[in-house]
Amino acid sequence: MKISNRVLSNSNGTHRKDPAQQDELVALDEPGERDERANRNKSVYREEPLKQVYLSPPHMSGREQEYVQDAFDSNWIAPIGPHIDRFEEEFCATVGARHALAVSSGTAALHLALQLAGVGQDDEVFVSTLTFVGSVNPVIYLGARPVFVDSERRSWNMDPDILAEALKRRANIGRLPKAVVLVHLYGQSANIDPILEVCNRYDVALIEDAAEALGTTYKQGSPGTYGLAGIYSFNGNKIITTSGGGMLVSEDEDFIRRARKYATQARDQAAHYQHSEIGYNYRMSNVLAGIGRAQLQVLEDRVNARRRIFEMYRRALCGVPGIEFMPEASWGRHNRWLTTLTIDPNGFGANREDVRVTLAARNIEARPVWKPMHLQPVFLGCERWGGNVAAHLFQRGLCLPSGSSMQDSEVTAVIETIHDLHDRRA
Numbered sequence: 296m297k298i299s300n301r302v303l304s305n306s307n308g309t310h311r312k313d314p315a316q317q318d319e320l321v322a323l324d325e326p327g328e329r330d331e332r333a334n335r336n337k338s339v340y341r342e343e344p345l346k347q348v349y350l351s352p353p354h355m356s357g358r359e360q361e362y363v364q365d366a367f368d369s370n371w372i373a374p375i376g377p378h379i380d381r382f383e384e385e386f387c388a389t390v391g392a393r394h395a396l397a398v399s400s401g402t403a404a405l406h407l408a409l410q411l412a413g414v415g416q417d418d419e420v421f422v423s424t425l426t427f428v429g430s431v432n433p434v435i436y437l438g439a440r441p442v443f444v445d446s447e448r449r450s451w452n453m454d455p456d457i458l459a460e461a462l463k464r465r466a467n468i469g470r471l472p473k474a475v476v477l478v479h480l481y482g483q484s485a486n487i488d489p490i491l492e493v494c495n496r497y498d499v500a501l502i503e504d505a506a507e508a509l510g511t512t513y514k515q516g517s518p519g520t521y522g523l524a525g526i527y528s529f530n531g532n533k534i535i536t537t538s539g540g541g542m543l544v545s546e547d548e549d550f551i552r553r554a555r556k557y558a559t560q561a562r563d564q565a566a567h568y569q570h571s572e573i574g575y576n577y578r579m580s581n582v583l584a585g586i587g588r589a590q591l592q593v594l595e596d597r598v599n600a601r602r603r604i605f606e607m608y609r610r611a612l613c614g615v616p617g618i619e620f621m622p623e624a625s626w627g628r629h630n631r632w633l634t635t636l637t638i639d640p641n642g643f644g645a646n647r648e649d650v651r652v653t654l655a656a657r658n659i660e661a662r663p664v665w666k667p668m669h670l671q672p673v674f675l676g677c678e679r680w681g682g683n684v685a686a687h688l689f690q691r692g693l694c695l696p697s698g699s700s701m702q703d704s705e706v707t708a709v710i711e712t713i714h715d716l717h718d719r720r721a
């Protein structure tokens with residue numbers, strides 16, 4: 296039964312029913328519907344906010360302190376040490392990569408990857424437009440220009456057909472980019488094969504940004520291990536964290552050897568301090584590598600927990616008019632780092648911002664889908680290929696709290712807050 300509720304806004308921008316009108320509405324309801332609504336109001340729609348529910352907080356396993364203690368005991372409080380070596384080895388085994396370099400952030404890893412792919416002043420790099428700015432900033436650090444590529448609907452990731460067309464046209468005029476940065480968004484792998492094929496056809500380096508996609512699969516492998524190099528992030532909000540950190544992987548031993556040198560101020564092999572090139576201070580601390588090792592041991596549990604939370608959201612909300620979840624493409628397992636959906640205001644009765652603000656008023660953190668890079672003020676004027684898929688996903692897309700330590704009662708509170716808003720607005 297459709298109800299046209301009148302709603303009141305309070306100073307927080309949240310909405311409450313007008314009590315006088317609420318009685319009138321209840322009187323109009325069918326008995327079954329009235330009971331259900333009354334129960335929902337009792338169980339969820341409380342005025343008092345919940346304890347803060349974060350979007351994706353760190354989730355420690357308990358073993359991290361043991362490794363941190365070990366770093367202290369051995370006095371390897373430095374950007375070298377046994378935990379780093381082991382973390383790199385164990386990470387390789389987890390994703391199926393040959394060589395890895397632990398660094399201070401995912402952004403640092405991408406900076407090194409692009410530099411080693413030969414990107415330099417005035418080069419161009421094609422990048423997925425629907426991403427976090429960390430996928431693009433390193434292009435700028437190197438004096439190169441980003442060119443943005445739109446998403447496909449089935450995975451929300453870079454559209455292989457648009458990339459193929461763009462590279463074909465660029466090849467015709469002899470202006471191919473130096474590299475493609477392919478993002479695996481929110482933990483879903485892009486369709487790597489056709490993208491790799493077209494990059495190989497034109498001899499363009501493929502760098503995979505798998506910052507959000509650790510624990511994800513693409514066919515038999517892991518995104519991040521198909522291109523010339525791949526990067527991962529251990530930022531505090533990621534599926535596993537070292538508080539801050541990143542990993543660069545490659546099949547090419549020499550690539551990682553050179554990256555290691557650049558990450559260590561490009562120090563030449565000499566007893567004295569000698570430098571023939573400019574480098575960076577990008578190495579990971581041995582203390583944080585200890586945290587990373589303990590986190591890596593529970594990666595599979597973390598993926599399962601996030602997939603379970605997604606499933607709870609999906610079951611409860613998939614029938615709500617106007618709500619559509621980010622699909623899971625057939626080529627792999629989505630780690631569901633963040634449960635992400637779109638809200639069509641015509642069907643749902645409220646737009647994405649209304650939902651976000653309503654959740655925020657109950658201390659529930661939700662976040663709009665990344666604002667595409669081609670719409671960012673800092674990148675205005677950059678070339679772009681494709682239509683408005685990414686822009687549309689941004690306009691309607693919302694990420695729900697998805698931390699692997701979330702309690703069922705918290706997931707239920709999110710679900711019921713959304714149901715409640717729909718009931719009041721539809």
Ligand SMILES: Cc1ncc(COP(=O)(O)O)c(C=O)c1O
Nearest residue numbers: 400401402427429430506528530
């Ligand atoms: C898609 C993407 N790329 C790059 C990064 C950068 O990683 P970091 O924050 O570790 O520098 C992030 C996340 O933070 C990300 O989500």
